[in-house]
Amino acid sequence: MTELACLPYGVGAVQEGVCLLVQMGTHRILLDCGLADLTPLLEKGDFPPADVVLCTHAHSDHARGLLALHRQFPRLPIYASDATTQLLPLNWLEEMEVPVFGRALPWRSPVEVLPGLRVELFPAGHLPGAAAILLTEVTATRDRPLSLFYTGDFFLSNTRLVNGLPLEDVRGLKPDVLIVESTNGLARLPRRRQQENQLAELIYRAIAHQQSVLLPTPTLGLGQELLMLLRSHHHFTGRDIDIWVDPIVAAGCDAYLSLLPHLPSSVQNFARHQPLFWDERVRPHVRRLTADASAWDDKTPAIALVHRRADLTPYLQTPAFPWLLLLPQESHAVPPRLTETQLTPLVKEALNNGQLTVDTYLLSDHCDGSNTAQLIHNLRPQHVVLVHGTESDRAELANLEELQNRYQLHIPGNEQQVELPVGDAFLQPAPPATRYVGEWSEAHEGLSLQLPETLRADPRWEQLANTGIIEARWQGDELVIRGMAQKELSQKQDQTLDFERECCQNCQFCRSHRCWNPASPLHGFRVSPEGYCPAFEAIAPLSADSDSEK
Template identity: 60%
Template sequence: MVELECLTYGVGHSGEGVCLLLRIGTYRILLDCGLSDLSPLLNPTGEPPADLVLCSHAHADHARGLLELHQSFPKLPIYASEVTTQLLALNWLDPSGNEPPQFCHALPWRTPIEFLDGLSAEIYPSGHLPGAAAILLSYTAPPEKNVPSRSYTVLYTGDFFLSNTRLVEGLPLEELRGLQPNVLIVEGSYGTARHPHRRHQENHLAERIDQAIARQQSIVLPASLGLGQELLLLLRSHHYFTGRDIDIWVDGAVADGCDAYLEILPHLPTSVQNFARHQPLFWDERVRPRVRRLTPESCAQLGQTPCIIVTDETADLRQYYRENPNAWLLLLPLEADRRYEIERDAGALPMPSSTVATDLATETYLLAHHCDGTGTTQLIHNLRPQHVMFVHGSAAYLSDLTGLDELHNRYHLHSPASGTRVELPIGDTFLQPAPPDTSYEGELTELDALVTITLPNAIAADPRWRGLADTGLIEARWQGDELVLRGLPQRELLRPQESDRLLDWVDANSPLRNCCGNCRHYRGQHCWNDASPLFEFKVTPEGFCPVFESVQIGERNVEP
């Protein structure tokens, strides 16, 4: 039997890059190279780590190591879709204007290409980002004495999305249905979470931005390649903003990404091409809302009237709002905020300044570019593989997927850590390991005035517990017949609507009005009680927290 295994140099946990070495027969195929440090791929002999490299798409966590890999091994062939070959250069922008070499070879869609004897690959659009590809590898072992030849297939999705977005059509599931690959390597970025419909997500974000502008707030939206362009097209075409006298400023690599999208316009959906025939896709000073590249001259005028800025995830946001932080709202994509929480809990370095702007009002939004749990399981059931290997997502989220009975009872599941060798035997002798235990039994008690739910303290060992228990306050809502609990983080307690909701509870239950304005630790519009979940945060006088201490007459301290 031919050997089939995968060595994981990077599996996308906690923001790390994805880099997988697939060994099928005598061949070695490197799937993506999102490593920032290539030392694991180098060896003393100087031989290349693989026979060829296939890149799924141009995002940094899948592609940032490709240029260095090419420089180390110039003869190592690297392949991707045509659009990806055009977008890859955005990972290595040179301030001096020098363009990186064109080293990646373009592959056509839906056309099997034989690279080596018996080894071929075919790519399909995977949604998520223009040019993103799901890679189908096929290998036919040469016949041996008294042993007939046998074929093996591996499908690597890269990052995928079944739904259409404004700039990318979703993965064509109908074309892959019933494929039955031996191995499916699939991302699980959102674990088992369920998301509302994409259009609902867009409408919710547009409504939130509209509310902020109505309150004379300016908005800053840090974004990655793909998300930044989706946001701009949403702002230009949504009925909340069309025709409104609003300036939308675009800065940094997001602006460079817009220029790159204009170069690949013939590859974008027909609806986008039709839009571009009537008005510019991005840069437009004539049609409202106006979309312009931010310049040093225009930067000095920011905030005089409400505006919107779309910029890099890694940008120093203080350059935009430093004159008047109170007039700005930072909106973070939910996945970036979760990534920061995971890295913080793991003791890793903090995310770039855009995600930790503590002096700026901050909220999160969901505009998904990956499938939720329902979409992930839908893909698996339609493909019917023998092995499923989950990558790309927090270890906890991937563990949730491997613990699903509907998957565990049908497929051989793997969720490896980086640096792991995963053997993928093909046949009926493989024993499925026990699924991880991710459920907790507790007790529910009804009292006269409240209901208590008691859970074992083992639940606190999960890295997600810190986010749930951050403030000690939770929100409960029904989802069908199930009760869903979520923690209320610090930043939500600072929102006016959340403060109002808490004050309603205080008014009804406390004649003393235990609000921040009457607390001995409230100074300079900030909380200075190190026992409070709002410690060092800017709070409103009407706010409330569980460790309120009443100010005594003549005790009000001066500002620190």
């Protein structure tokens, strides 16, 4: 039997929890338990299903199954960082009483949790208390120890409330196995500060146009980051704006206040001069909202942070100002959308009459493809197991030639055990096919592109085929094709193009309402159609003369 193996019960695809059972020598280790239903974990008949449980952080997709697991097996040891053990109860706010079951481990200090099995935690960024885990198993019958590094969710960049994973702490560890999240696949994302500025600009413009802003967020992480952004960004500091926070997100804020020693020194310094969240003195004011939104003051546009599964109806019953609903882009490949339970008759009516408009924003706390590859190269493992992402995203990452040539790559599915032989010769399997061969045909009306039917199985096809309208543009010698969303088409139809006017909508570098001119000070930012900058370059319209010359 192989001494190292990984059996995923949840690989963390969209709306799915992460739960990985690792066999390491004689030890069985459960890495995270984000399953909403423990049946797959328990139906094997092993009691308990592991010798020890390690939780990387307190987000529900990594932790929501831990309470049920603890109640089923009270003696099963569950370990996490100190901050994570304090945040875990927020996953079960509906429970009257949640027992204390997590055991805290220190940072950067190996601890023998079982005979021969050492665990060492490294800060992973992403969320306060989030940990990357180094497992080392030593036995007298083996010449060398086995080692495995599990990132959980990680982020190399600093955010408002969390410092990023320090690469210098893990560089050159050379684990036998690296289990790494690949949420964003090969996507290239803007820098975190750029994302924050784009979001702040979006909210600022909404308020200036007399719109209130509604921001659904999870209990932990995004909501608190948004509050710190709104309290410290130059667009909002000192402005007479009310920021309301619903009870569930407020519970996460209160938990952060108890974790102040675990937060970055800059945040601790901020808290010495003014409250971190709740503030009636310094503008913008941050206030708690009652469960039924009865405390709402609708005299001026405001900002509301609500739980991502909250009923939006109470907010739409304050008709003084129209609402802008901003949904977070949690995965680059899957567009965010309202759930069926949130699409109440009042919400549908508000969408139809213009009282509610919906937009999306990106504020990523997961690494993009280049940073994920950077971490892999710094660790230099033998095996790389890709989890936490759609199958297509993980396949694209595994398709990278620089990874294919150096590491043994694995893309497991749920309940598909992966054997991880250490030191053995390995023939890299062919990378998954992510390219599709089609055929052009010319007709009197234009060009037609025929693509294989298998393309429709990719979850991203829905985005491309949403309206049936595509946009094509040259990128060097390659032709890039993308789908156009309904909202973008509507905006284009509503706008009367005046080709004589020098503005963003007539600039050849304006695509998807963003500026892509490297010479422009607006590069990478959302721009309004009527905007202007000195780097404007007009779209050259086809004239009748040019047609006749052809």
